[in-house]
Amino acid sequence: MFKDITIGQYYQTESLLHSLDPRVKIVGTLAYIISLFVVDSFAGYLVCALFLIVMIRLSNVPVGYIVRGMRAILILLLITMAFNLFLTPGETLVKFGFLKITKQGLAFAVKMAIRLSLLVIGSSLMTLTTTPNQLTDAIESLLNPLKRLRVPVHEIAMMMSIALRFIPILMEETDKIMKAQIARGADFESKNLIKKIQSLVPLLVPLFISAFRRANDLAMAMEARCYRGGAGRTKMKPLVYQGRDQGAYFILLAYFCICVALRLLPLPFLV
Amino acid sequence: MTDTAEVTGLTDETELTGLSDTGELAGLTVTAERKWTAMGITLENVSYVYEQGTAMQTAALQGISLEIPDNQFIGLIGHTGSGKSTLVQLLNGLLRPTSGRVLYNGKDIHEDGFDKKALRANVGLVFQYPEHQLFEVDVLSDVMYGPKNLGLDEATCKKRAIQALENVGMKEKYFKTSPFDLSGGQKRRAAIAGVLAMNPRILILDEPTAGLDPRGRDEILGLISEMKQKLSMTIILVSHSMDDVARYVERIVVMGHGKKVFDDTPRNVFKHYIELEDLGLSAPQITYIMNTLRDYGMDVHTDALTVEEAAAEILRAAKRQP
Structure with a gap:
């Protein structure tokens, strides 16, 4: 799909x-x-x-x-x-x-x-x-002048890169949950609109739960690595x-x- | 109409007998006559390619022929990326093979008019981390989701759900709790019950012990083996660990790099323990112990599958020696 x-x-x-x-x-x-x-x-x-x-x-x-x-x-x-x-x-x-x-x-x-x-x-x-990583690096670098206006450029870039990174993960997750529910007889191809909406519940509930779980895990992992935002952070591959x-x-x-x-x-x- | 269907079924099977390498499956070959009436899934030279037409194109499966009869306990083993997860999705029609055919009871499941829903009720598939698919307000209604999709009435659904929950050893006091309040092992049981409630003839479990502690793992494996005996269905246990399956299954299919490498009884498969290592797998620890003992000159048979069998064999060998 x-x-x-x-x-x-x-x-x-x-x-x-x-x-x-x-x-x-x-x-x-x-x-x-x-x-x-x-x-x-x-x-x-x-x-x-x-x-x-x-x-x-x-x-x-x-x-x-x-x-x-x-x-x-x-x-x-x-x-x-x-x-x-x-x-x-x-x-x-x-x-x-x-x-x-x-x-x-x-x-x-x-x-x-x-x-x-x-x-x-x-x-x-x-x-x-x-790659999403390169993209956010570039956005951070291009928006850098705005830092003087107290725009949280690094945080914006970080949020973007996380959001971009999660698109394929959540898509894969959706695919997996969909398959699991199809294996339990779910019908996602119904023409009936009400049935179609109803059929989304078994898909969306697990998807939201998994998104929250992943967000939680990620926050934990970032804290465990002492993430404190962009101040004083250097890059492994600076853009030149x-x-x-x-x-x-x-x-x-x-x-x-x-x-x-x-x-x-x-x-x-x-x- | 039934006549023609039967006749086509017949020819399919005869062709297959010619194709498949059943010769080496001494313990598993069924007589030709029984095959025609036998139920089950047949894969005929099935291949599957992911992302065909892009640079990421990868052949997940190449030329797999496989026969899954009724009432057999099969272990499907392979390293990560060997194609085992793709294979199980082909078995209940979630994926369509790039080439080759998948037959259920002799009928091509991708032919027009084939009832896929009925197929999925008959071939139950429990995915990895099945607890991630739970969604209902309480355990009982979540298990009822499958039977409801089959169009059964409320009372029958409830009856089946309760039965399935009992079969996975779920206590009644949990029936009305939210599935999200259960412990990891219990969640998994509830999720397995969700598939079991559809009364499948063939139950496929993809890594049912992933992410569980050793105790939870033994509990789930014991439960599956119990279910096999009680419900006399075919169970396919997908795993990357030989130790997990050796004790329980009667047949092992080993996958490696998208191909079927071995398909035999556990004892015969473990004889190839050196080849298994090349596939990133290993035989059960007990196989290694017995082989080492023999290398040191002890006159033991190396085909023990469990610790108990090995102990008995060593004692026997000790008595034989002067």
Whole structure:
């Protein structure tokens, strides 16, 4: 059931993208997300898509694996498309009863679908190529300036890394409990809504209990190791920028400039 | 319609007799005639691959053929990662084999129209740490969950639950307590009762002693052996410890790196104690003692399974010597 969700999962392999500094990848992903909202023409989306395709090739993650992860947002995608398709005012193309499809609606729906897909693939590419540990290290390092404003940066990073770490554990746990209850005749595939909700009780109660138990164990283990927050803590693997990271920043900047240019310059061939 | 089903069942079994290596299972081979009427699970050349199509692709099982008849006490042994947990999930249809077939009473369990719920009632599976699946307000209603899912009426469910709880040695005063207030060993008993209440013909227990202290371990193992005698069902005891199973089971299936390595009576399996070590397993301690004694020149048979048998054998050898 959860096998298909690749969002937030790490894909173990070796590639250029995997070896980049995680800070570059976070900044890059943010820049990519912003760029998707900067461009508003099909030509612009083409540039964004090409950039993403190159990145996927550089990441060594199989395309099939990434596309499978898209299934999780398929429903969201369809609903968004439907709303945009039918509810955008403009020049009417087709009309069924009170529903009408406009030219603007069609263009907007397609753009929205492309934007959402690229957004999800782009951000999942970051988590696919970066371990949760690296990710939180990078967030801590990027947010470091906020420490002067008394923002508990280390604590936020620690909470994030724990939360991220627990996603696969709880998924595995859910899978296990589900199987155990199926072995006792539970039916999780019932179409009946009330039965469906009822069938969740034997799943959720053990899951919550196990989550509390794990949280308790973890707190105990951290205290046993004299965890006292971030003050004076050093790192085994401190983040240091390499030459390739600087190169990556440069490429990102160039890409971002192209996107902004595509938006600002009134080029005639842009739709 | 029944005729055709029987005929297909027949051909399946005949094919299998040709395929399987029952030759070395001297003590376990059943006559061909009995096989056709025999109930149980048959695995035909079953393989299972995790995360197929990704870099994490791993073959958990490769070409397993196995026959599990009625009323047999089987130990399924393997090191961590040998595929034993995957194997038991194939037996009640929780996982679908990547290739090969799983038959229950001669019928393919993944064929359309096969009643999986009935299969899961007949093939009860108790997972590792089964107490993690308890959820109800009291022990009795938790045990009733299984029978209720089978669509039985309240009274029958209750009757079965009480019977199952008695069979696992749960005292009546605990029936109305919350399962979360029980001790570790009792929780496990309650969870085993939850599967037992479905009246399975075959009961699979995945590491039922994991996380228990030595006393709790002996209690649970004794209980399982008692259940086997009282309820005359097939029990598959999954474990990584030979010492746990040697005393109780009549047949041992050893898994190693996703393959079936040995499938024989305990005495015959333990003869291969050196090969077992290569698989990260070990024979019972008593096997080592007897082999060492023989290496030192004592004329003993090395196939004792329990301390009592070993003691008797040593005494006998001592008398034989001039």
